[in-house]
Amino acid sequence: xxxxxRERLRRTRRVTTPWSDDGxxxxxxxxxxxxxxxxxxxYDWGVHERRIxxxxxxxxxxxxxxxxxxxxxxxxxxxxxxxxLHGWPDSVLRFERVLPLLADMHVVVPAxxxxxxxxxxxxxxxxxxxxxxIVADALxxxxxxxxxxxxxxxxxxxxxxxxxxxxxxxxxxxxxxxAPQRALTADPAKLAPDxxxxxxxxxxxxxxxxxxxxxxSTRPNTxxxxxxxxxxxxxxxxxxKLESWSEESAFTPxxxxxxxxxxxxxxxxxxxxxxxxxxxxxxxRIDTPTVLSVFPRDIKPEPRSYAxxxxxxxxxxxxxxxxxxxAWEQPEAYAADVHRxxxxxx
Numbered sequence: 001x002x003x004x005x006r007e008r009l010r011r012t013r014r015v016t017t018p019w020s021d022d023g024x025x026x027x028x029x030x031x032x033x034x035x036x037x038x039x040x041x042x043y044d045w046g047v048h049e050r051r052i053x054x055x056x057x058x059x060x061x062x063x064x065x066x067x068x069x070x071x072x073x074x075x076x077x078x079x080x081x082x083x084x085l086h087g088w089p090d091s092v093l094r095f096e097r098v099l100p101l102l103a104d105m106h107v108v109v110p111a112x113x114x115x116x117x118x119x120x121x122x123x124x125x126x127x128x129x130x131x132x133x134i135v136a137d138a139l140x141x142x143x144x145x146x147x148x149x150x151x152x153x154x155x156x157x158x159x160x161x162x163x164x165x166x167x168x169x170x171x172x173x174x175x176x177x178x179a180p181q182r183a184l185t186a187d188p189a190k191l192a193p194d195x196x197x198x199x200x201x202x203x204x205x206x207x208x209x210x211x212x213x214x215x216x217s218t219r220p221n222t223x224x225x226x227x228x229x230x231x232x233x234x235x236x237x238x239x240x241k242l243e244s245w246s247e248e249s250a251f252t253p254x255x256x257x258x259x260x261x262x263x264x265x266x267x268x269x270x271x272x273x274x275x276x277x278x279x280x281x282x283x284x285r286i287d288t289p290t291v292l293s294v295f296p297r298d299i300k301p302e303p304r305s306y307a308x309x310x311x312x313x314x315x316x317x318x319x320x321x322x323x324x325x326x327a328w329e330q331p332e333a334y335a336a337d338v339h340r341x342x343x344x345x346x
Contacts, residue, residue, distance in 0.1 A: 161280075242259060
């Protein structure tokens with residue numbers, strides 16, 4: 001992190017409101033001040049940047065674009081293949097802790113277009129459907145014709161589309177949530193009672209917690225300027241989500257700052273909105289064998305009956321701890337469910 005960024009942080013104009021330390025109104029002012037002080041005067045991005053750079057990175061040609069991926073090969077050339085797909089507001093770092101637990105597999109972790117560490121995104125139209133096609137093309141270039149796909153958030157939606165469009169390639173799915181767009185079009189009259197009740201809870205969540213979705217999907221240019229020019233604003237926007245969507249103490253201050261700096265250093269907060277802006281086309285139903293992992297601190301955990309309306313749920317695994325970033329928070333549990341999905345696809 002350069003001196004100019006540190007100087008920006010030191011010159012941050014502190015903004016207070018009557019609710020500055022009310023956690024229900026966003027990130028607390030005192031907490032943010034502490035993080036910004038650490039970011040400006042003690043945090044060493046270079047240490048983390050070098051560690052991230054040591055991942056087995058590869059750049060793969062995928063149709064008319066390129067996809068950067070972490071490509072961790074197993075010692076066994078015949079090992080199964082697993083694809084891990086991250087979401088927002090994170091990056092490939094979501095899977096850093098789970099990678100050592102999947103050494104018995106070939107693992108591909110794409111940096112999704114528009115997100116940190118990806119090839120810079122310069123054109124519109126990068127929907128989840130297009131991303132699914134790019135991932136499929138890249139896996140073909142790597143020589144993989146059959147694989148299990150695991151993901152959540154944006155990555156989970158990409159995984160669903162990938163399975164629907166390439167049923168001959170996707171042997172199994174492992175998801176931590178199903179595509180949230182389904183809640184906007186699902187007919188409650190066609191669902192089981194607890195699934196219909198979930199739709200009502202989901203609608204309430206969108207009204208009370210989904211303001212960021214409305215802004216990112218409708219006014220990305222405006223928001224990109226506000227967050228892309230202010231490290232303090234970027235930290236407030238991202239850290240609120242990292243902390244409120246996860247178990248308490250899931251991140252140390254330096255871990256929070258590393259996930260935020262990944263966006264700041266790569267200048268990708270604006271382009272990370274792409275899948276919110278571009279419309280998604282989802283299949284009505286996916287027959288691929290699926291493991292759905294449910295973590296109690298996730299933002300909208302779905303009941304099994306709701307998931308079964310859209311997916312071939314072969315295992316519904318309820319965990320005692322963990323949240324939206326489960327691969328980071330509960331890597332052993334996450335890895336166990338990935339292995340369970342791989343067995344489904346055998």
